[in-house]
Amino acid sequence: MNLHKSDNPIFQRLRFVLVNTSRPGNIGAAARAMKTMGFSELVLVNPRFPDPANEPEAVAFASGALDILQSARIVGSVEEALEGCNFAAAVSARLREFSPPIVAPRALAAQLAGDAALHAAFLFGNERFGLPNEAVQKCNVLINIPANPAYSSLNLAQAVQVLAYECRTATPATPVLAPSGAEIGFQGMNADVTQIDGMFAHLEQALVAIEFLDPESPKKLMPRLKRLFSRTQLETEEVNILRGIARQILALKNKATQ
Incomplete structure (x- = not known):
């Protein structure tokens, strides 16, 4: 059976995986970045703090995204984090000699949004050391976010926000709704x-x-x-x-x- 984007939207098929995160605030900020773009599946691989959902810094940085933070799964390995995924993308500012193919965020977002058979994961590394080579080698592609060559290192949550935004904008437009659920903005009938x-x-x-x-x-x-x-x-x-x-x-x- 052929699936279209609307049959299985990317919001239900994309997982954000944070590997060896050392600052609970970055986990909370990443949860917030995900929620603002409509994503909810967060997986943490061996975070430094065993219960980030109860860390004051994580809670503060999550702001209105406590549901994402509290529902995050904590696993012990990258392999476990990727279970159920048939596509994985490593996110790194550091290019590797033997890395998988390098893609730009916008091109990959279009690919993921357009193929409803892909259940994908984005892997983000430790704030200081990034992703280990063995984690990168488990991925299908390496995402390199275009940035200032003289200073290309993004904060972890900023990188999550960039990729979540690109994936959201790659999907068909949806009406803007008020908190009550009503559509914002008037749209009349086009004249013939x-x-x-x-x-x-x-x-x-x-x-x-x-x-x-x-x-x-x-x-x-x-x-x-x-x-x-x-x-x-x-x-x-x-x-x-x-x-x-x-x-x-x-x-x-x-x-x-x-």
């Missing part, structure tokens, strides 16, 4: 061709009436106006507003000539 053509005819009459448009020498005024409005994706209500303006112009012109 007949409505737009009628508006242009009406507008042209008004422009002729006020002598802004010379029908004997129209030049390219109307084509340029059509080009301008074509970039706006006019809605039906907006077309009605413009026709109302044209109608009022014509009414005032007729009144002035009586």
